[in-house]
Amino acid sequence: MKTLLTVIFSLFAFTCSASGKTELMHADIDLSDNVSLKRGAEHYVTYCLGCHSAKHIRYLRIAEDFELNEDVVLKDIAPVGASIYDSMLSAMDKHDSKRWFGNVPPDLSLIARSRGSDWLYTYLKSFYRDNTKTHGTNNALFKDVGMPNVLWKLQGEQVPHYSDAENQIISSLSLARPGELSPSEFDTVVTDLVNFLDYVGEPAKLKRQQMGKYVLFFILILGFIGYLLKKEYWKDIH
Template identity: 45%
Template sequence: MKSALALVLAFVSSVACGAGGSTYPLEQIEPDYSDKESLQRGLATYSHYCMGCHSLGYQRYERTATDLGIDPEIMVQAIVPSGKKIGDLGGIAMPPRAAAEWFGAPPPDLTLVARKRSPEWVYTYMKTFYVDPTRPLGVNNKVFPKVGMPHVLEPLQGLQHVVCADPMAGDELIAQ
Protein backbone atom coordinates (compact mmCIF):
# COMPACT_ATOMS: atom_id res chain seq x y z
CA MET A 1 0.00 0.00 0.00
CA LYS A 2 2.76 2.45 0.93
CA SER A 3 4.51 1.90 -2.40
CA ALA A 4 1.27 2.43 -4.35
CA LEU A 5 0.70 5.71 -2.52
CA ALA A 6 4.26 6.79 -3.13
CA LEU A 7 3.85 6.06 -6.83
CA VAL A 8 0.65 8.08 -7.13
CA LEU A 9 2.14 10.90 -5.09
CA ALA A 10 5.34 11.02 -7.08
CA PHE A 11 3.41 11.06 -10.35
CA VAL A 12 0.81 13.61 -9.31
CA SER A 13 3.30 15.93 -7.68
CA SER A 14 5.68 15.57 -10.62
CA VAL A 15 3.05 17.00 -12.96
CA ALA A 16 2.26 19.62 -10.34
CA CYS A 17 -0.60 18.71 -8.22
CA GLY A 18 -6.67 21.75 -3.33
CA ALA A 19 -8.78 21.02 -0.78
CA GLY A 20 -9.50 21.40 2.94
CA GLY A 21 -7.02 21.15 5.69
CA SER A 22 -6.37 20.39 9.31
CA THR A 23 -3.54 20.41 11.78
CA TYR A 24 -2.98 16.66 11.46
CA PRO A 25 0.80 15.98 11.33
CA LEU A 26 2.04 15.23 7.82
CA GLU A 27 4.39 12.34 7.08
CA GLN A 28 7.70 13.48 5.67
CA ILE A 29 8.61 11.90 2.33
CA GLU A 30 11.27 12.31 -0.33
CA PRO A 31 9.83 11.53 -3.80
CA ASP A 32 12.44 10.45 -6.36
CA TYR A 33 11.44 12.37 -9.50
CA SER A 34 14.31 10.78 -11.43
CA ASP A 35 12.82 7.27 -11.08
CA LYS A 36 10.87 7.12 -14.37
CA GLU A 37 9.58 3.58 -13.80
CA SER A 38 8.12 4.59 -10.44
CA LEU A 39 6.52 7.68 -11.99
CA GLN A 40 5.07 5.53 -14.79
CA ARG A 41 3.53 3.18 -12.20
CA GLY A 42 2.14 6.26 -10.46
CA LEU A 43 0.51 7.34 -13.73
CA ALA A 44 -1.04 3.88 -14.09
CA THR A 45 -2.34 4.03 -10.51
CA TYR A 46 -3.75 7.52 -11.17
CA SER A 47 -5.47 6.28 -14.33
CA HIS A 48 -7.06 3.33 -12.46
CA TYR A 49 -8.09 5.07 -9.22
CA CYS A 50 -8.18 8.86 -9.71
CA MET A 51 -8.79 9.74 -13.35
CA GLY A 52 -12.52 9.02 -13.23
CA CYS A 53 -13.08 12.10 -11.07
CA HIS A 54 -9.87 14.19 -11.02
CA SER A 55 -8.50 15.92 -14.08
CA LEU A 56 -4.97 17.01 -14.89
CA GLY A 57 -6.39 20.07 -16.63
CA TYR A 58 -3.16 22.04 -16.82
CA GLN A 59 -1.04 19.19 -18.17
CA ARG A 60 -1.13 17.83 -21.71
CA TYR A 61 -1.05 14.07 -22.20
CA GLU A 62 1.88 14.53 -24.59
CA ARG A 63 3.91 16.45 -22.00
CA THR A 64 3.21 13.75 -19.42
CA ALA A 65 4.37 11.08 -21.88
CA THR A 66 7.54 13.04 -22.67
CA ASP A 67 8.34 13.77 -19.01
CA LEU A 68 7.84 10.14 -18.00
CA GLY A 69 9.60 8.61 -21.00
CA ILE A 70 6.45 6.93 -22.36
CA ASP A 71 6.09 6.24 -26.08
CA PRO A 72 3.26 8.49 -27.37
CA GLU A 73 1.47 5.53 -28.99
CA ILE A 74 1.45 3.64 -25.68
CA MET A 75 0.20 6.79 -23.91
CA VAL A 76 -2.72 7.05 -26.34
CA GLN A 77 -3.58 3.36 -25.99
CA ALA A 78 -3.26 3.17 -22.21
CA ILE A 79 -4.08 6.60 -20.77
CA VAL A 80 -5.62 9.10 -23.19
CA PRO A 81 -9.43 8.74 -23.09
CA SER A 82 -11.29 7.73 -26.23
CA GLY A 83 -12.07 10.76 -28.38
CA LYS A 84 -9.16 12.77 -26.98
CA LYS A 85 -5.83 13.50 -28.64
CA ILE A 86 -2.37 13.28 -27.14
CA GLY A 87 -2.03 17.07 -27.41
CA ASP A 88 -5.16 17.66 -25.31
CA LEU A 89 -5.17 18.76 -21.70
CA GLY A 90 -5.89 16.05 -19.13
CA GLY A 91 -9.62 16.42 -18.62
CA ILE A 92 -12.25 13.99 -17.39
CA ALA A 93 -15.61 12.85 -18.67
CA MET A 94 -17.52 13.64 -15.45
CA PRO A 95 -19.45 16.91 -15.77
CA PRO A 96 -18.51 19.33 -12.94
CA ARG A 97 -22.19 19.90 -12.13
CA ALA A 98 -22.76 16.16 -11.64
CA ALA A 99 -19.63 15.88 -9.50
CA ALA A 100 -20.82 18.74 -7.29
CA GLU A 101 -24.18 17.00 -6.87
CA TRP A 102 -22.64 13.60 -6.09
CA PHE A 103 -19.76 14.71 -3.86
CA GLY A 104 -20.81 18.17 -2.63
CA ALA A 105 -18.17 19.94 -4.75
CA PRO A 106 -16.36 19.25 -8.01
CA PRO A 107 -13.21 17.17 -7.38
CA PRO A 108 -10.11 19.38 -7.57
CA ASP A 109 -7.79 19.30 -10.54
CA LEU A 110 -4.71 17.31 -9.50
CA THR A 111 -2.25 19.51 -11.37
CA LEU A 112 -2.94 22.06 -8.63
CA VAL A 113 -3.23 20.04 -5.40
CA ALA A 114 0.43 19.31 -4.55
CA ARG A 115 1.43 22.82 -5.53
CA LYS A 116 -1.24 24.34 -3.31
CA ARG A 117 -0.60 21.93 -0.44
CA SER A 118 2.56 19.80 -0.61
CA PRO A 119 3.56 16.29 -1.66
CA GLU A 120 3.54 15.41 2.06
CA TRP A 121 -0.07 16.65 2.32
CA VAL A 122 -1.20 14.47 -0.61
CA TYR A 123 0.65 11.42 0.72
CA THR A 124 -0.71 11.75 4.26
CA TYR A 125 -4.21 12.58 2.97
CA MET A 126 -4.35 9.40 0.88
CA LYS A 127 -3.22 7.30 3.87
CA THR A 128 -5.60 8.70 6.49
CA PHE A 129 -9.08 7.68 5.38
CA TYR A 130 -10.96 5.86 8.13
CA VAL A 131 -14.38 4.32 8.71
CA ASP A 132 -16.97 6.89 9.81
CA PRO A 133 -20.57 5.66 9.60
CA THR A 134 -21.85 9.21 10.16
CA ARG A 135 -20.49 10.37 6.78
CA PRO A 136 -22.46 9.91 3.52
CA LEU A 137 -19.72 7.74 1.95
CA GLY A 138 -18.95 5.87 5.18
CA VAL A 139 -15.43 7.30 5.51
CA ASN A 140 -13.74 10.42 6.80
CA ASN A 141 -10.18 11.73 6.63
CA LYS A 142 -7.73 12.92 9.29
CA VAL A 143 -6.04 15.48 7.01
CA PHE A 144 -9.27 16.80 5.42
CA PRO A 145 -12.16 16.21 7.83
CA LYS A 146 -15.63 15.84 6.27
CA VAL A 147 -14.20 15.43 2.77
CA GLY A 148 -16.71 14.33 0.13
CA MET A 149 -14.31 11.90 -1.56
CA PRO A 150 -14.70 8.14 -1.27
CA HIS A 151 -11.73 6.08 -0.10
CA VAL A 152 -10.68 5.08 -3.62
CA LEU A 153 -7.55 3.25 -2.49
CA GLU A 154 -9.51 1.06 -0.05
CA PRO A 155 -8.96 -2.01 -2.27
CA LEU A 156 -5.21 -1.50 -1.77
CA GLN A 157 -5.16 -0.25 1.81
CA GLY A 158 -8.23 -1.77 3.42
CA LEU A 159 -10.48 0.03 5.86
CA GLN A 160 -8.92 1.74 8.86
CA HIS A 161 -10.57 2.52 12.17
CA VAL A 162 -9.70 5.28 14.61
CA VAL A 163 -8.80 3.88 18.00
CA CYS A 164 -7.21 5.43 21.00
CA ALA A 165 -4.46 3.01 22.03
CA ASP A 166 -3.10 5.40 24.66
CA PRO A 167 -5.36 8.22 25.92
CA MET A 168 -2.32 10.47 26.32
CA ALA A 169 -1.09 9.83 22.76
CA GLY A 170 -4.33 10.73 20.97
CA ASP A 171 -5.99 8.97 18.06
CA GLU A 172 -4.23 6.44 15.89
CA LEU A 173 -5.31 4.94 12.59
CA ILE A 174 -5.27 1.19 12.77
CA ALA A 175 -5.78 -0.95 9.66
CA GLN A 176 -8.42 -3.63 9.86
Protein backbone atom coordinates in the same frame (compact mmCIF):
# COMPACT_ATOMS: atom_id res chain seq x y z
CA MET B 1 19.59 29.39 27.84
CA LYS B 2 19.32 25.62 27.71
CA THR B 3 16.38 25.57 30.11
CA LEU B 4 14.69 28.32 28.14
CA LEU B 5 15.03 26.29 24.95
CA THR B 6 13.69 23.17 26.68
CA VAL B 7 10.69 25.12 27.94
CA ILE B 8 10.00 26.57 24.48
CA PHE B 9 10.29 23.14 22.87
CA SER B 10 8.07 21.42 25.39
CA LEU B 11 5.48 24.17 25.04
CA PHE B 12 5.59 23.67 21.29
CA ALA B 13 5.26 19.89 21.66
CA PHE B 14 2.34 20.41 24.02
CA THR B 15 0.44 22.69 21.63
CA CYS B 16 0.98 20.22 18.80
CA SER B 17 -0.46 17.29 20.68
CA ALA B 18 -3.18 19.32 22.37
CA SER B 19 -4.56 20.52 19.05
CA GLY B 20 -4.78 16.87 17.92
CA LYS B 21 -3.31 17.75 14.56
CA THR B 22 -2.35 14.85 12.35
CA GLU B 23 1.38 14.85 11.87
CA LEU B 24 2.39 14.68 8.24
CA MET B 25 4.10 11.56 6.96
CA HIS B 26 7.06 11.91 4.67
CA ALA B 27 6.55 11.23 0.94
CA ASP B 28 9.72 9.62 -0.34
CA ILE B 29 9.33 10.81 -3.93
CA ASP B 30 11.94 10.99 -6.67
CA LEU B 31 11.25 13.11 -9.76
CA SER B 32 14.10 11.46 -11.66
CA ASP B 33 12.43 8.04 -11.35
CA ASN B 34 10.59 7.72 -14.67
CA VAL B 35 9.26 4.26 -13.80
CA SER B 36 7.58 5.59 -10.66
CA LEU B 37 6.24 8.62 -12.58
CA LYS B 38 4.73 6.38 -15.24
CA ARG B 39 3.07 4.14 -12.62
CA GLY B 40 1.78 7.30 -10.89
CA ALA B 41 0.23 8.53 -14.14
CA GLU B 42 -1.43 5.15 -14.69
CA HIS B 43 -2.87 5.17 -11.16
CA TYR B 44 -4.02 8.76 -11.64
CA VAL B 45 -6.03 7.86 -14.73
CA THR B 46 -7.44 4.72 -13.10
CA TYR B 47 -8.36 6.12 -9.69
CA CYS B 48 -8.55 9.93 -9.89
CA LEU B 49 -9.34 11.14 -13.42
CA GLY B 50 -12.95 9.96 -13.06
CA CYS B 51 -13.47 13.02 -10.86
CA HIS B 52 -10.37 15.24 -11.02
CA SER B 53 -8.89 16.85 -14.14
CA ALA B 54 -5.25 17.86 -14.32
CA LYS B 55 -5.84 20.19 -17.22
CA HIS B 56 -2.35 21.72 -17.33
CA ILE B 57 -0.81 18.53 -18.60
CA ARG B 58 -1.13 16.83 -21.99
CA TYR B 59 -0.44 13.20 -22.76
CA LEU B 60 2.13 14.33 -25.33
CA ARG B 61 4.09 16.18 -22.66
CA ILE B 62 4.03 13.05 -20.49
CA ALA B 63 5.48 11.05 -23.39
CA GLU B 64 8.28 13.59 -23.85
CA ASP B 65 9.09 14.08 -20.18
CA PHE B 66 9.00 10.42 -19.12
CA GLU B 67 10.89 9.41 -22.29
CA LEU B 68 8.07 7.13 -23.45
CA ASN B 69 6.84 6.23 -26.88
CA GLU B 70 3.55 7.99 -27.72
CA ASP B 71 1.88 4.62 -28.36
CA VAL B 72 2.89 3.41 -24.91
CA VAL B 73 1.34 6.51 -23.31
CA LEU B 74 -1.90 6.02 -25.24
CA LYS B 75 -2.03 2.31 -24.37
CA ASP B 76 -0.88 2.32 -20.73
CA ILE B 77 -1.81 5.76 -19.41
CA ALA B 78 -4.44 7.70 -21.40
CA PRO B 79 -8.07 6.59 -21.13
CA VAL B 80 -9.53 4.74 -24.12
CA GLY B 81 -10.35 7.11 -26.98
CA ALA B 82 -8.08 9.95 -25.79
CA SER B 83 -5.73 11.61 -28.26
CA ILE B 84 -2.06 12.26 -27.52
CA TYR B 85 -2.81 16.01 -27.82
CA ASP B 86 -5.54 15.92 -25.15
CA SER B 87 -5.15 17.43 -21.70
CA MET B 88 -5.93 15.24 -18.71
CA LEU B 89 -9.59 16.20 -18.52
CA SER B 90 -12.16 14.48 -16.37
CA ALA B 91 -15.52 13.57 -17.82
CA MET B 92 -17.24 14.31 -14.51
CA ASP B 93 -20.08 16.78 -14.72
CA LYS B 94 -19.71 19.63 -12.21
CA HIS B 95 -23.39 19.71 -11.27
CA ASP B 96 -23.59 15.96 -10.70
CA SER B 97 -20.50 15.96 -8.54
CA LYS B 98 -21.83 18.80 -6.42
CA ARG B 99 -24.99 16.76 -5.85
CA TRP B 100 -23.15 13.49 -5.17
CA PHE B 101 -20.23 14.68 -3.08
CA GLY B 102 -21.36 18.08 -1.79
CA ASN B 103 -18.33 19.68 -3.45
CA VAL B 104 -16.83 19.88 -6.90
CA PRO B 105 -13.61 17.84 -7.10
CA PRO B 106 -10.91 20.46 -7.79
CA ASP B 107 -8.49 20.31 -10.72
CA LEU B 108 -5.33 18.77 -9.30
CA SER B 109 -2.76 20.43 -11.61
CA LEU B 110 -1.42 22.67 -8.86
CA ILE B 111 -2.39 20.71 -5.77
CA ALA B 112 1.20 19.59 -5.02
CA ARG B 113 2.27 23.22 -4.98
CA SER B 114 -0.54 24.41 -2.74
CA ARG B 115 -0.64 21.45 -0.33
CA GLY B 116 2.86 19.98 -0.59
CA SER B 117 3.79 16.36 -1.26
CA ASP B 118 3.86 15.26 2.40
CA TRP B 119 0.33 16.56 2.88
CA LEU B 120 -0.92 14.66 -0.21
CA TYR B 121 0.78 11.46 0.90
CA THR B 122 -0.69 11.70 4.39
CA TYR B 123 -4.14 12.63 3.03
CA LEU B 124 -4.31 9.58 0.75
CA LYS B 125 -3.33 7.32 3.66
CA SER B 126 -5.68 8.87 6.21
CA PHE B 127 -9.11 7.65 5.13
CA TYR B 128 -10.98 5.61 7.72
CA ARG B 129 -14.35 3.95 8.16
CA ASP B 130 -17.04 6.27 9.46
CA ASN B 131 -20.56 4.96 9.19
CA THR B 132 -22.06 8.34 10.02
CA LYS B 133 -20.94 9.65 6.60
CA THR B 134 -22.78 9.18 3.30
CA HIS B 135 -19.81 7.46 1.67
CA GLY B 136 -18.98 5.48 4.81
CA THR B 137 -15.57 7.12 5.15
CA ASN B 138 -13.90 10.11 6.68
CA ASN B 139 -10.35 11.44 6.65
CA ALA B 140 -8.13 12.09 9.66
CA LEU B 141 -6.26 14.91 7.90
CA PHE B 142 -9.22 16.50 6.07
CA LYS B 143 -12.19 16.15 8.39
CA ASP B 144 -15.57 15.47 6.74
CA VAL B 145 -14.06 15.49 3.26
CA GLY B 146 -16.55 14.98 0.44
CA MET B 147 -14.25 12.54 -1.38
CA PRO B 148 -14.88 8.82 -0.92
CA ASN B 149 -11.91 6.56 -0.19
CA VAL B 150 -11.19 5.59 -3.77
CA LEU B 151 -8.20 3.40 -2.86
CA TRP B 152 -9.97 1.27 -0.21
CA LYS B 153 -9.85 -1.88 -2.33
CA LEU B 154 -6.08 -1.67 -2.49
CA GLN B 155 -5.49 -0.47 1.06
CA GLY B 156 -8.26 -2.22 2.98
CA GLU B 157 -10.26 -0.53 5.71
CA GLN B 158 -8.77 1.58 8.46
CA VAL B 159 -10.42 2.31 11.81
CA PRO B 160 -9.59 5.23 14.12
CA HIS B 161 -8.29 5.17 17.69
CA TYR B 162 -9.08 8.21 19.77
CA SER B 163 -6.92 9.98 22.29
CA ASP B 164 -9.95 12.04 23.24
CA ALA B 165 -13.13 10.26 22.19
CA GLU B 166 -15.39 13.06 23.35
CA ASN B 167 -13.79 15.62 21.04
CA GLN B 168 -13.14 13.04 18.34
CA ILE B 169 -9.38 13.58 18.43
CA ILE B 170 -7.76 10.74 16.55
CA SER B 171 -4.38 9.50 17.74
CA SER B 172 -3.84 6.77 15.14
CA LEU B 173 -5.44 4.62 12.47
CA SER B 174 -5.09 0.88 12.13
CA LEU B 175 -5.97 -1.59 9.42
CA ALA B 176 -9.13 -3.48 10.41
CA ARG B 177 -9.54 -5.33 7.14
CA PRO B 178 -6.61 -5.92 4.75
CA GLY B 179 -6.89 -4.89 1.11
CA GLU B 180 -5.55 -6.44 -2.08
CA LEU B 181 -2.10 -4.98 -1.43
CA SER B 182 0.28 -5.34 1.49
CA PRO B 183 0.89 -2.10 3.43
CA SER B 184 4.27 -1.58 1.76
CA GLU B 185 2.85 -2.22 -1.73
CA PHE B 186 0.12 0.29 -0.96
CA ASP B 187 2.71 2.84 0.17
CA THR B 188 4.41 2.48 -3.21
CA VAL B 189 1.12 3.18 -5.02
CA VAL B 190 0.59 6.34 -2.95
CA THR B 191 4.22 7.43 -3.37
CA ASP B 192 3.97 7.01 -7.17
CA LEU B 193 0.72 9.01 -7.23
CA VAL B 194 2.24 11.83 -5.20
CA ASN B 195 5.39 11.76 -7.34
CA PHE B 196 3.20 12.18 -10.41
CA LEU B 197 1.18 15.02 -8.81
CA ASP B 198 4.41 16.75 -7.85
CA TYR B 199 5.57 16.49 -11.46
CA VAL B 200 2.21 17.80 -12.74
CA GLY B 201 2.51 20.80 -10.39
CA GLU B 202 5.71 21.88 -12.07
CA PRO B 203 6.75 19.84 -15.11
CA ALA B 204 9.67 22.22 -15.69
CA LYS B 205 11.22 21.07 -12.40
CA LEU B 206 12.10 17.78 -14.04
CA LYS B 207 13.88 19.54 -16.88
CA ARG B 208 15.56 21.93 -14.47
CA GLN B 209 17.00 19.13 -12.38
CA GLN B 210 18.38 17.43 -15.49
CA MET B 211 19.69 20.76 -16.74
CA GLY B 212 21.39 21.40 -13.39
CA LYS B 213 23.81 18.53 -13.99
CA TYR B 214 24.87 19.94 -17.36
CA VAL B 215 25.28 23.41 -15.91
CA LEU B 216 27.54 22.10 -13.14
CA PHE B 217 29.59 20.17 -15.67
CA PHE B 218 29.88 23.29 -17.84
CA ILE B 219 31.04 25.40 -14.89
CA LEU B 220 33.67 22.79 -14.01
CA ILE B 221 35.06 22.75 -17.55
CA LEU B 222 35.00 26.54 -17.71
CA GLY B 223 36.82 26.73 -14.37
CA PHE B 224 39.45 24.31 -15.60
CA ILE B 225 40.03 26.32 -18.79
CA GLY B 226 40.25 29.48 -16.69
CA TYR B 227 42.84 27.82 -14.47
CA LEU B 228 44.94 26.77 -17.48
CA LEU B 229 44.71 30.28 -18.93
CA LYS B 230 45.76 31.83 -15.65
CA LYS B 231 48.78 29.53 -15.50
CA GLU B 232 49.70 30.46 -19.04
CA TYR B 233 49.41 34.24 -18.43
CA TRP B 234 51.33 34.26 -15.16
CA LYS B 235 54.10 31.96 -16.44
CA ASP B 236 56.38 34.80 -17.57
CA ILE B 237 55.64 37.05 -14.61
CA HIS B 238 56.76 34.61 -11.89
